[in-house]
Amino acid sequence: MVVVTRSMAARRASLVHALPHDMAVEIAGRVAATSPRPVGDLRSLRASCRAMRAACGDRSVGRRVALEREAAMLWSDSERYLAVVGSLSGAGNPEACFLSGVALAFAHRCARPGAELLGRAAAAGHKVAAYVLALVLYKAGGASDVARRHIRQVEGEAAEAGGGGGYKYNKKTATRRSNQECVRCRAQAVAAVQQATWKMAELSDPVPEVVAPPEDEGSHLCTASGCGVREAWCEWSIFCSEDCRIRYECAMFFSQLPLTVANFVT
Structure with a gap:
């Protein structure tokens, strides 16, 4: 003693x-x-x-x-947990910014401030935040280049520093446009939206295994051979273009949300 x-x-x-x-x-x-x-x-x-x-x-x-280690607090003391998330998002904590951004964008119909918080998390290397932000921006339209950049961030595709500290895509090394990391991030993103919107509606049943990319206004569905077809024994696919990949992910992600939630993001 x-x-x-x-x-x-x-x-x-x-x-x-x-x-x-x-x-x-x-x-x-x-x-x-x-x-x-x-x-x-x-x-x-x-x-x-x-x-x-x-x-x-x-x-x-x-x-x-490491906010993810406090997940049990969400169920034992939800008010305290939300207060912690709000405080940490103000400090720039990536996970807190991600959760707050999802809540604003999907539960409170505040797409712009939600996207700003998701952007902070993505800038800190939060891949799931980059995934959600890419799809929100692409669905809203008018920011497709930024959306593609965030999907490349998710997949960890080769990039080189651009002028002014920006991000420049290196097309020479991007020979295979897969959605391998998107599949992992999609599951976490859907769970985060479910957590933020559980009072609004329950998530629908899982979508079918193969979902075709939705048709955009003024364009046609991709007819390239093998585009969007799953690799053998894998959950991910190979796409013929960046647009096909991101359209596919939009279809997969938003189709797993009830309309009362997905329609908030326009």
């Missing part, structure tokens, strides 16, 4: 106070990123001393919180 005296506790407190702020922020950030219960552990760390309280309030710590 170890007895902690007042002098020992005071010595430990003085050591914490002696930490540079940047080091305290790094400690708090590691807790946020690696703890199995980051919200509770950060609360305890915040209460330990003034130095850690200041460190835990740093926006960089909020951005590193």
Whole structure:
């Protein structure tokens, strides 16, 4: 049994106070990123001393919180969970921005602010946010180039830096336009929409295994041989063009949402 005296506790407190702020922020950030219960552990760390309280309030710590590990809180204390998501989205946390963006776009009919939050998450490397944002923009029309760029981000296709830090597609290395990563992101995106809109309507039954890309106004369905056909023993397909791929994903994703939810995004 170890007895902690007042002098020992005071010595430990003085050591914490002696930490540079940047080091305290790094400690708090590691807790946020690696703890199995980051919200509770950060609360305890915040209460330990003034130095850690200041460190835990740093926006960089909020951005590193592994929010997906707090999923159980959604069912045990939904109000607290939503408050945490709102606070972390303000700090730029990618997962919180994704969840808030989905809720705004699909549950609250606020497509523009929802797209802005999804864009923040996508810029931080959140692939599911990039997937949803691509489809929302493509369905709304007028932003097809941006939508294609986000689908390329999802698939991790070769790209090279453009002028001004932008994104330039490298066509030479993009010989196979598959939707392998889109299939994985689609399942997570549908689950996120279901979580955000469960009070509105239940998701419909799964769509058939093969869904043809929808016909756009003024165009025709793709007639290229093998376009959209699944690879053997795989859940993903190969497409003849970027437009065919994104139209296919629009059909697959929005057909899994009830009309009362999918029609919010126009």
